[in-house]
Amino acid sequence: MSLEYDHIPVMLEEVNQILHPYEKGLYIDCTFGAGGYTKNILKNKEVSVISIDRDENIKIFSKEILKKNSNRFKLIIDKFSNLEEILKKETNPPTAIIFDLGVSSLQIDNPERGFSYKNHGLLKMTMGNNNINAFDIVNKCSQERLRDIFWFFGEEREANLIAKLIVQKREDKEIETTKELAEIILRAKRYKNKQSKKDCCAKVFQAIRMVVNQELTEIYKGLISAINVLSKNGKIIVVTFHSIEDKLVKKIFDYFSNQKKGVSRYLPESENKKNSNIIKLINKKVLIPSKKELEKNNRSRSAKLRSVIKINDINFKIDRSFLNFEKFFEIEENCYA
Numbered sequence: 001m002s003l004e005y006d007h008i009p010v011m012l013e014e015v016n017q018i019l020h021p022y023e024k025g026l027y028i029d030c031t032f033g034a035g036g037y038t039k040n041i042l043k044n045k046e047v048s049v050i051s052i053d054r055d056e057n058i059k060i061f062s063k064e065i066l067k068k069n070s071n072r073f074k075l076i077i078d079k080f081s082n083l084e085e086i087l088k089k090e091t092n093p094p095t096a097i098i099f100d101l102g103v104s105s106l107q108i109d110n111p112e113r114g115f116s117y118k119n120h121g122l123l124k125m126t127m128g129n130n131n132i133n134a135f136d137i138v139n140k141c142s143q144e145r146l147r148d149i150f151w152f153f154g155e156e157r158e159a160n161l162i163a164k165l166i167v168q169k170r171e172d173k174e175i176e177t178t179k180e181l182a183e184i185i186l187r188a189k190r191y192k193n194k195q196s197k198k199d200c201c202a203k204v205f206q207a208i209r210m211v212v213n214q215e216l217t218e219i220y221k222g223l224i225s226a227i228n229v230l231s232k233n234g235k236i237i238v239v240t241f242h243s244i245e246d247k248l249v250k251k252i253f254d255y256f257s258n259q260k261k262g263v264s265r266y267l268p269e270s271e272n273k274k275n276s277n278i279i280k281l282i283n284k285k286v287l288i289p290s291k292k293e294l295e296k297n298n299r300s301r302s303a304k305l306r307s308v309i310k311i312n313d314i315n316f317k318i319d320r321s322f323l324n325f326e327k328f329f330e331i332e333e334n335c336y337a
């Protein structure tokens with residue numbers, strides 16, 4: 001991987017506005033990537049940063065940063081769902097925690113990582129620290145499971161037919177490459193409509209990637225931990241890139257703020273009430289990239305930013321079912337069932 005990689009961090013101006021004036025303290029960049037946010041935060045001399053990424057390959061981007069900031073920067077290769085464990089030895093709670101979700105262009109553009117239908121590579125789609133890969137899902141899940149993955153995670157209308165064609169193909173030989181999978185999707189879609197090749201494959205590839213990396217489970221665990229460990233008056237910023245992850249983030253933030261739309265049936269009224277007073281939305285409406293940013297970086301076009309401030313530092317009990325995401329979590333946690 002080259003250090004010459006031309007990386008433009010998404011919605012950096014908005015992140016800076018929310019964090020301004022940068023209070024001194026500990027900042028957590030939960031998705032280090034090429035280090036865009038981390039470098040920006042470290043420009044403020046009174047802060048320290050712990051950055052997390054599940055992908056070992058990004059270590060190369062931390063070297064320069066470490067050289068210049070060895071006493072106030074640390075990179076941890078781990079999943080952000082382990083945030084509480086990672087911060088266990090820290091004496092002070094974080095001032096801000098940032099998530100820039102999803103895959104990086106570095107990952108998606110590398111054919112060897114097998115993420116994209118645009119490149120020819122072995123089916124992998126692992127960001128790092130995974131138990132399964134895309135080959136396992138495509139070749140081992142039942143037809144019903146494949147249909148559910150494409151339907152729920154990809155909102156793919158042809159989920160049924162694509163799942164059926166995959167299982168038929170598997171009877172001859174295993175499906176090994178991104179190209180083989182893309183060909184099956186194209187066959188299924190050709191019967192129904194004239195969408196471009198790009199649109200045809202994007203939803204199914206996204207769905208498989210999300211399950212391989214348990215992306216929604218990670219968001220749930222990461223955000224609950226972040227709300228828990230954050231200091232009072234601390235801020236959480238989340239940038240999402242597609243509607244399902246944004247919906248999950250919104251539901252979690254709404255539940256723990258006074259925007260709460262639903263309550264848990266399994267918790268007493270007093271717990272539900274307490275939970276709705278832990279954070280406050282900073283931007284009530286979701287933020288999207290400015291025209292100026294879109295002109296410079298078209299890849300930011302689907303980004304959405306939500307942010308909250310912690311207003312009460314109290315212990316809370318949670319019951320995940322309040323989110324109505326159980327079907328997604330169940331598939332991610334046990335995809336061969």
Ligand SMILES: C[S@@+](CC[C@H](N)C(=O)[O-])C[C@H]1O[C@@H](n2cnc3c(N)ncnc32)[C@H](O)[C@@H]1O
Nearest residue numbers: 009031033034035036037053054079080100218
């Ligand atoms: C969109 S990129 C972040 C780019 C970064 N903000 C920058 O400016 O360079 C997302 C990164 O988050 C990492 N990531 C995604 N899910 C993760 C998780 N659950 N735990 C830790 N890292 C994760 C990916 O490996 C990827 O490197």
